[in-house]
Amino acid sequence: MRHPWLRRLLDFHGLLFLFFVYAPIIIVVVYSFNSHPVNMMVWKDFTFDWYLSIFGNPTKLNEQTLYVESTDQLLAAVKNSLLVASTTTAFSTIVGTATALAVYRHHFRLKPFYQGLLFMPMVMPDIVLGIALLVFFVNFGIKLGLFSIIIGHCTFLISYVFVVVSARLAGMDDTLEQASADLGANPWITFRRVTLPQILPGIVGGALLAFIISMDDLVITYFIAGVDSTTLPVFIYGMLRRGVKPEINAIATLMLVFSFVIASLGLYFRKRT
Amino acid sequence: MAVKRDSRRLFALLTPGTVFLGIFFLGPLAVMVVFSFLEPGLYGGVEWNFYHWNYGRILGWADGEWEDFDPVYAEIFFRSVRLALTNVAITLLICYPAALWVSGLSARWRTFVVFIVTLPFFVSLVVRLFCWVLILRPSGFLSSTLLGLGLISEPIDIIYTETAVLIGMAYILLPFMFLPLYASIEKLDHSLVEASYDLGANPYQTFLRVILPSTLPGIAAGSVLVFIPSLGNFIVPDLLGGAKVLMIGNLVEQQFLSARNWPFGSALSVMIMLVMFLLIVIYLRRIGRSEIVR
Numbered sequence: 001m002r003h004p005w006l007r008r009l010l011d012f013h014g015l016l017f018l019f020f021v022y023a024p025i026i027i028v029v030v031y032s033f034n035s036h037p038v039n040m041m042v043w044k045d046f047t048f049d050w051y052l053s054i055f056g057n058p059t060k061l062n063e064q065t066l067y068v069e070s071t072d073q074l075l076a077a078v079k080n081s082l083l084v085a086s087t088t089t090a091f092s093t094i095v096g097t098a099t100a101l102a103v104y105r106h107h108f109r110l111k112p113f114y115q116g117l118l119f120m121p122m123v124m125p126d127i128v129l130g131i132a133l134l135v136f137f138v139n140f141g142i143k144l145g146l147f148s149i150i151i152g153h154c155t156f157l158i159s160y161v162f163v164v165v166s167a168r169l170a171g172m173d174d175t176l177e178q179a180s181a182d183l184g185a186n187p188w189i190t191f192r193r194v195t196l197p198q199i200l201p202g203i204v205g206g207a208l209l210a211f212i213i214s215m216d217d218l219v220i221t222y223f224i225a226g227v228d229s230t231t232l233p234v235f236i237y238g239m240l241r242r243g244v245k246p247e248i249n250a251i252a253t254l255m256l257v258f259s260f261v262i263a264s265l266g267l268y269f270r271k272r273t
Numbered sequence: 274m275a276v277k278r279d280s281r282r283l284f285a286l287l288t289p290g291t292v293f294l295g296i297f298f299l300g301p302l303a304v305m306v307v308f309s310f311l312e313p314g315l316y317g318g319v320e321w322n323f324y325h326w327n328y329g330r331i332l333g334w335a336d337g338e339w340e341d342f343d344p345v346y347a348e349i350f351f352r353s354v355r356l357a358l359t360n361v362a363i364t365l366l367i368c369y370p371a372a373l374w375v376s377g378l379s380a381r382w383r384t385f386v387v388f389i390v391t392l393p394f395f396v397s398l399v400v401r402l403f404c405w406v407l408i409l410r411p412s413g414f415l416s417s418t419l420l421g422l423g424l425i426s427e428p429i430d431i432i433y434t435e436t437a438v439l440i441g442m443a444y445i446l447l448p449f450m451f452l453p454l455y456a457s458i459e460k461l462d463h464s465l466v467e468a469s470y471d472l473g474a475n476p477y478q479t480f481l482r483v484i485l486p487s488t489l490p491g492i493a494a495g496s497v498l499v500f501i502p503s504l505g506n507f508i509v510p511d512l513l514g515g516a517k518v519l520m521i522g523n524l525v526e527q528q529f530l531s532a533r534n535w536p537f538g539s540a541l542s543v544m545i546m547l548v549m550f551l552l553i554v555i556y557l558r559r560i561g562r563s564e565i566v567r
Contacts, residue, residue, distance in 0.1 A: 003476055007377070014374035017367065018386075021393055021447065024404035027414055031407070041407065041417045095289045102286035106279070114287075121298055123498075125505035125549060127522050129301075131529060131542045135308050136301035155298045158290060187282060216397040218508060223529065233399045240403060240512060244410070252400045263395035267388060 025256060032249035040246045050250035070239075074251070077235035084146060084231060085214040088153040093207040095154075096161025101195075103162075104169040105177075121156040122163070126219035129156065134223045144226030152224045153214045160213060161206035168202030201269050208266035212259060302546070309539035317533035327540035346524065350544070353521040356435065357503035360442045361496045364450035367443065368495070372454040373484075376461070387455065394448040402512050405441050406432065409513065433515035441509040446502060450495040457491025458484075490560050497556050505545045521545065 034040060035047035056071035103114050121129065133152045134144075142148055176198075180190040218233040225234055232255070239248055312324035326334070333344040375386050393401065408414045411428040419425045431437050461484065469479040507522025514520070521541060528538030 006476055010370060010374040010377065013370045014386075017371040017374070018389070020367070020444075021390060024401070024408060024444070025393060025396070028400075028404045028407060031414075039412055039417070041410075041412060041414045042421075095293060098286045099290035102283055102290075106283045106286075108283060117294060117298075118290075121294075123501060123549065123553065125501055125545055127505045127507055127525055128305075128542050128546050128549075129298075131525060131538060132301035132305040133297075134529065135535065135539060136297075136304045139304055139308075151297050154293065158294065162290075212395050216395070218398050233397050236397075236403070237399045237508070240399065240406065244403075244406060248403060249407075252403050255400050256396055259396040259400075260392060263392055266395075267391070 028249055029253050029256065032246075032253045034246070034249075040244075040249065050246050051254075054247050054250050073230075074232075074235060077230050077232045080146060080149075080229055081215055081232040084149050084153060085211050087150050088157055088214045089207050089211040091150075092154050092157035092161050092210050093203060096158045096206060096210075097165050097199075097203055099158065100162050100165040100169055104166050105174065105195075118159045118162045121159045124156070126217075127223075130220040130223035133220065137224060144224055145229045148224045148226065149221055149229065149231065152220050153217060156220075157210040157214060160209050161203075164206035164209060165199060165202045168199045172198050205266055205269035208262055208269065212262045212266065215262075216259065305539045306543055308536055309543045311536045313534045313536045317535075319536055324536065327536045328544075330537055331540060331544060346541075349519050349524055350521055352519075353504055356438065356442070356518075356520065357500050360439060360446065360503045361450075361499050363439060363443045364447055364499050365454075365492065365495065368447060368450040368454050369492075372451060372458045372491075375455060376458045390451055391448055398445060398508060401445055402441055402509060405437070405444060406512055409437050409440070432513060433517050435514070435518050437513040438510050438518050438520075441513040442503050442506060445509065446499045449498040449502070453494035453498065454488065454491045457488045457494075461487055493556060493560050497552050500552065501549050504548060 031040060031043070032050060033046050033048070034043055035049065036042050036044035054071065054074060099114070099118065103111060103118075130152070133148070133155070136142075137144060137148050176194050177190055180194045181187075185193070216233060217231075218237055221231050221234050222237065225231065230238070236248065236251060236255075239245070308319065309327055310323055310325065312320040312322045313327075314320050331346050331350060333342050333347050371390075375383055375390075378386060406413070409432040410416070411430045411432070413432070415431070416425075416428045420428065431440075465483050465487070466479060469483045474482065505522045505525075506520060507526050510518050510520045510523055511526075521544075525538050525541045525545075528534045528541065532538075
């Protein structure tokens with residue numbers, strides 16, 4: 001770089017940028033340990049009480065604000081989220097991988113159509129897809145609940161798995177597969193012994209991505225969840241709309257840690273591709 | 274024989290995805306378009322008559338009979354477009370220098386910084402917005418800190434303004450701008466930049482004549498990817514904008530969950546979808562599909 005002052009200016013901007021990205025998150029994490037009972041943004045003492053209280057343990061701080069019934073709802077929402085995320089991940093990983101294998105290992109006339117079709121759910125605004133699914137389910141008498149949430153998530157998660165697995169397939173050449181076929185292996189053996197081991201990191205990466213997006217989805221789930229089946233993000237959104245409570249800090253911190261772990265794993269698997 | 278078996282395998286691989294997306298992706302979108310042309314019933318349902326005033330209502334003509342011209346929905350629509358465009362400008366101004374900065378780092382730092390910039394993207398939307406609610410509230414972090422430092426004398430109220438909505442939207446959509454920009458800046462041929470300096474250009478000229486033109490595809494991709502989710506957003510204006518900064522997404526949500534005018538809500542939703550299609554078509558015509566289908 002010819003102009004050192006330019007470099008320094010960029011360095012400064014870069015640090016500001018990282019500050020903008022991480023400061024809000026760090027603030028929430030730090031203040032989730034704050035024991036101030038009235039103003040949660042004025043630091044008083046270090047405490048674990050908010051964490052205890054979200055799991056239903058009575059503590060000194062939250063006797064007035066305690067809402068025991070919420071703990072059951074919270075745990076039910078977590079259970080729903082995990083159930084939905086694991087089901088949708090399994091389904092969309094299989095279907096997304098199969099479609100990617102079809103599109104990137106075969107030649108057929110409708111190929112551009114499929115590339116477009118699988119690209120669409122990813123750019124479709126959440127609210128449009130959520131509304132469309134709601135109208136569809138109600139119009140055809142499908143009961144809103146866990147089943148409709150699972151269907152709704154799969155419509156866009158298949159695309160994410162498709163994109164990750166396709167990237168892997170596009171990056172490897174098919175000479176090994178042809179060699180395997182030439183040596184007399186049938187297509188199934190070729191797939192299991194040659195193709196699958198090579199694309200496995202892509203499949204695992206795609207599955208983790210699908211899992212985390214399903215766990216985090218708010219907008220689409222919000223429209224198609226029905227009354228008695230909320231997921232964790234919808235539950236927190238409802239809590240936030242009623243008012244900000246210190247317990248949300250603690251829940252948010254736990255979710256942050258969870259997302260960071262899964263995302264790191266996912267990016268690790270994608271890096272290996 | 275081999276060809277026949279091959280086509281049978283292709284059929285088996287394609288069928289599950291085709292059937293599922295056909296029924297549960299294209300099907301719902303088609304039903305939504307149909308609903309947008311139906312007459313809203315008196316008590317929330319729909320009448321199966323062709324009715325185009327759902328679209329007229331967006332522009333201000335409610336039903337052509339007894340309701341007066343009222344551009345309130347058109348205003349909300351244009352506010353949404355204005356805020357979405359502003360958000361594109363903000364994220365571009367934040368991310369372009371940041372992407373330049375990252376591309377100038379050493380290889381190991383580069384991978385690491387891209388990783389930590391992407392990481393918050395995987396955190397739930399509601400959690401990331403909650404962070405900003407805590408910061409921007411009158412009793413929130415920003416206000417308390419400034420009060421504590423004695424810089425202001427009474428709590429400042431940023432939440433429930435357009436500024437708050439823009440901060441929130443920029444925050445949640447940053448990666449959509451950063452990643453395409455970074456991808457195109459990374460591909461930049463540095464010998465061109467060197468050549469420009471050797472020929473006596475100053476940094477400003479070099480940027481305008483060399484760096485900017487060759488990173489236009491990244492700018493276009495980032496702008497489209499930020500504009501689309503900004504336009505239809507309803508969570509950010511709901512949590513940070515309150516009732517004062519209604520956007521088209523809030524309007525859609527109201528039509529479905531409280532006003533129960535599903536045809537009008539569908540028509541609004543179709544409008545968002547049309548804007549999206551228009552942008553994608555322009556993008557593909559201008560930039561080419563190779564950039565999008567990576």
